[in-house]
Amino acid sequence: MDLNIYKNLERNVEGIFVNVHPIQRGGVLTPEARKALLEFGDGYSVCDYCFESRVDLVQKPPVRNLVQDIVEFLNMDDVRFTAGCRHAKWAAMHMACEPGDSIVVDSLAHYTSYLAAEANRLKVFEVPHSGYPDFTIDPQRYAAKFEEVEKKTGSLPTMAVLTHVDYRYGNVADAAGVGKICKEYGVPFLLNTAYSSGIMPVDGKRLGVDFLCGSGHKSWAASAPIGILATTYEWSQQIFDKSSIRGEWSGRGFTKKEVALFGCSPVFGAPLVTLMASFPSVVERVKHWDEEVEKARYLARQLERIEGFHLMGVRPTQHTLMNFETLPLHEVAEDHKKRGYFLYHELKKRKIMGLHPGMSKNFKINTYGLSQPQVEYVARAFIDIAEENNIPIEEE
Amino acid sequence: MDLNIYKNLERNVEGIFVNVHPIQRGGVLTPEARKALLEFGDGYSVCDYCFESRVDLVQKPPVRNLVQDIVEFLNMDDVRFTAGCRHAKWAAMHMACEPGDSIVVDSLAHYTSYLAAEANRLKVFEVPHSGYPDFTIDPQRYAAKFEEVEKKTGSLPTMAVLTHVDYRYGNVADAAGVGKICKEYGVPFLLNTAYSSGIMPVDGKRLGVDFLCGSGHKSWAASAPIGILATTYEWSQQIFDKSSIRGEWSGRGFTKKEVALFGCSPVFGAPLVTLMASFPSVVERVKHWDEEVEKARYLARQLERIEGFHLMGVRPTQHTLMNFETLPLHEVAEDHKKRGYFLYHELKKRKIMGLHPGMSKNFKINTYGLSQPQVEYVARAFIDIAEENNIPIEEE
Structure with a gap:
């Protein structure tokens, strides 16, 4: 060795x-983040004053405020941090779908969208793109695919996933168009904003999004790994559902901990603090x-x-x-x-x-x-x- | 705002x-880690020279060497980094167990062990501790619990989990004793070393461990979140199984990506680099x-x-x-x-x-x-x- x-x-x-x-x-640190990094580099630095068992509830540094400000910034109703956008997608699928369900994904999706589905044992149907040289996604194709899934499986997909900006061509998809179709069919809509939120304006409600996933290290000037999972009042309780397990012998329970975040999202060091320190610049830069x-x-x-x-x-x-x-x-x-x-x-x-x-x-x-x-x-x-x-x- | x-x-x-x-x-950064933090703070800093689609294969900085050196340090056969020990436990359970399976956990376990099981839809049976004031775990109770599970469910548990050092009393459990009983019953053995590996000597093979989970930000002088998932040759392929999903329309596949790590573990910034920079000190300090x-x-x-x-x-x-x-x-x-x-x-x-x-x-x-x-x-x-x-x- x-x-x-x-x-x-x-x-x-x-x-x-x-x-x-x-x-x-989009993940290059701001000078403010670089300074915070040194101050909060240690393992569990954000937990100095954690009194409520979850990092999103910490008040010093002001994580609880940050959650609310990101809610406002993205125009959603509730937000949690995750260990990367990939974990956010896995968590939303885990809580909104059952194993064996079908979901619809745009064919320009990042591999982590496919893997999140695979780790949740979901069947993936793809919305075709227009091919060379534009590679665009026509929102109408979501409607067609929903109907195809219904015909093939007997029910509509449990979720539609759209990559807001794809990593292959940097196309900005028509999220509002897809959101509208999802509403019409009653299919919950996940928008992957890894290459949009944090660098360009994103208004979740206006786009009709149910689950908005973002990436701190891709687009919010933060150190890896940190993702963002935002949702609506309608979904908040289900997506951030608390643990209901009970110790069979001890009777122990963990009723503040959120299942899909493995209890408390482990971003409580450099990733969260750099995202926080960069946030004022991010609000400005978009x-x-x-x-x-x-x-x-x-x-x-x-x-x-x-x-x-x-x-x-x-x-x-x-x-x-x-x-x-x-x-x-x-x-x-x-x-x-x-x-x-x-x-x-x-x-x-x-x-x-x-x-x-x-x-x-x-x-x-x-x-x-x-x-x-x-x-x-x-x-x-x-x-x-x-x-x-x-x-x-x-x-x- | x-x-x-x-x-x-x-x-x-x-x-x-x-x-x-x-x-x-155990998560306080070494001076070397603090220096590396500034150098590699940016979002995706470890991916400058990523040519093989996974962070564990990066050669510059020497992640690939680090994987092998940690294999040797823990005396296991294969290692991956995860977004915290909680993710390592979830990943091992996800790949080694099926939903509905039963596992046995010591009753001093950290909440993340219970939550990892809950997120995998596993039934948890607890090994009692001795109660006040010692709170010890007698390895023989694992044998008794295995038999109880077999009697109640018709089959042995799919996994046994032991907390090497519990976070409530700092007791060092008899991991070798539990490992021996697991071998006798043929029950795979997961050891949670969040408070042991990285600060005290841990020899996975000697303890009879199949899945060794560790925490970088708890005990390896690293910035959060980074966990370690080590396993044996017998299990390596199953635990680090590659994606087999295929794009239904596009035919896309991601055959280098590992399912339980969401493809590539997103620790590619401050967490991995601080763990790497601290590793020489960690090897010495144990x-x-x-x-x-x-x-x-x-x-x-x-x-x-x-x-x-x-x-x-x-x-x-x-x-x-x-x-x-x-x-x-x-x-x-x-x-x-x-x-x-x-x-x-x-x-x-x-x-x-x-x-x-x-x-x-x-x-x-x-x-x-x-x-x-x-x-x-x-x-x-x-x-x-x-x-x-x-x-x-x-x-x-």
């Missing part, structure tokens, strides 16, 4: 000018979402000057997470000694990190929170790399 | 000389467990000089987490203007924090990692408080 490898752990990102990692931009989208569109326009570079998904992009098809890079890679890794290395030389190594036919990139000069720098880097490899560039 | 309350978050522990919080001592127990015994001897103070649980204590019965304090509290809170305030005046406020009939206290002068300071504080309230003190 060589314990020296665990000493002086570094991210090796020193001198990096820009991180464009598709899943990291108001500036349009500016973020503008920067992303600028990058898309610049990259599409490179011959063969195409933005996939909805055009113009409505999100800062984008997927570009880049077949000319693939041709370059085929003759390059670094093969598919050449792009990654060319960017690294230019102090840009976050692209998945080994990719060249297409790549994902996220501009969220970058300054306009940083975005211009990234655009210039790609154009330089293209020029160096004799890929034609269109004039501006 | 008053966002100012989230600014300048502080633990309000400044100037505190000693924290004796029963659940916090070798000095005897010295830690000595300090606890010193405190117990001093506190028992106060008339009516009695250490509950096994005597002399075998752990640093202790529970004292203190009826004379209760009598003082009845006439005190601060009632049950007076002890808490008296200690706070003396810069000692961590006792549950409002308690006076008994309290829990943990000396783990305190220096001998700190322990002496705490002992002196209690003796002073007793003297000030006219509770007789025995001469040394």
Whole structure:
């Protein structure tokens, strides 16, 4: 056992000018969160003054206030923190569905939506997307799928899941449209906002959402893992149902503890405190979402000057997470000694990190929170790399 | 929404000389972890170089090595990280048991053991403890309970759960004894080491453990939430079974993702990196467990000089987490203007924090990692408080 490898752990990102990692931009800590991290790093730091057996009820630091403020921020009725958005989805399904039930999921869903269903022994039916190059989800297809499920299984699905912004193309789905159809059919509606709430405005009630799941480390400038599970008055009691187990010999019971959160959600250290410290900035930043989208569109326009570079998904992009098809890079890679890794290395030389190594036919990139000069720098880097490899560039 | 309350978050522990919080001592970060925390605070910091879709396979930082080193450290065959020990217990039960199965749990178990069973729809049978004042668990009672379950339900339990060190009295259970009985009956054995592995030596194979669950934020000097789920070759494939779900329309599959970990355990920020940075210290500190127990015994001897103070649980204590019965304090509290809170305030005046406020009939206290002068300071504080309230003190 060589314990020296665990000493002086570094991210090796020193001198990096820009991180464009598709899943990291919304989880970069604010300066306030970074300060709180040091203050509350220890294991159970949030539990110094826990008197009511659950972290959501702690008053110092003000977790109880935070719960209420997030309720207001998302326009839902009740909120809990979970160990990641994946746990939030599992918890909602666990409490709202029975094993063997069917649910309907959009076919762009994150793997954790499928896995949450699998761990709850649910049957998953998929709503098709429109395919290349837009990959959109038509809300009407939810209605069609509900009827198909009813025909096949004898009853409507127990839940509909929509990925508000998918991680593959950054498309912003028509959540209100799906919410409306869910209401019509009486199917409870779970919206996965891992790439929306915390960076763009999300109004749960307006979208007709019953279960709103979010990700602190993806989009609320928090340290992993922390998820958000918000619901309505109609569902709150069932979703956050208390333990009813009784010790067969001892008679012990745990009537304050919530079953689907394993009693008390174990986010009581860095994750919760960073989310809390970042919350004022998050409330502010969602108001500036349009500016973020503008920067992303600028990058898309610049990259599409490179011959063969195409933005996939909805055009113009409505999100800062984008997927570009880049077949000319693939041709370059085929003759390059670094093969598919050449792009990654060319960017690294230019102090840009976050692209998945080994990719060249297409790549994902996220501009969220970058300054306009940083975005211009990234655009210039790609154009330089293209020029160096004799890929034609269109004039501006 | 008053966002100012989230600014300048502080633990309000400044100037505190000693924290004796029963659940916090083993989770205090090492200086190395504190440094790593700043480096890796951002949401998904551990995923910079993730190329194989799961955090346990990341090589930079060296997570993959850490998995193997923890395997060796605990003497098990395979390890995964989870979002807390509670999730580790849920995961083991989820993969080893079927809904409706019966399991046997010691009656000193933490609530999260009961809740893990409840969320898996398992029936829980309890092994009685010996009652006041020792509260011990006799391994033979596991055999009796197994037979009772078989008689009542027609089959042996699917799992036996033992709390290695219970959180109520800090008793160190006879895990090897229970392990032997589990082997005899062929009942899989889950050992909850939340208060043992990471602070005292634990050898899974020697104890006959099939599923070893641990807590990073309780006992491995890590930030919450991180748990450890270790198992044997016999069980590894079943417990860490991969997803087999298939997209009904898309054909998508996620064959690298592990079902009970919701695909990839979301500990990929502060929790995992602090556990990693602290690991060399943890490997070293378990070798000095005897010295830690000595300090606890010193405190117990001093506190028992106060008339009516009695250490509950096994005597002399075998752990640093202790529970004292203190009826004379209760009598003082009845006439005190601060009632049950007076002890808490008296200690706070003396810069000692961590006792549950409002308690006076008994309290829990943990000396783990305190220096001998700190322990002496705490002992002196209690003796002073007793003297000030006219509770007789025995001469040394």
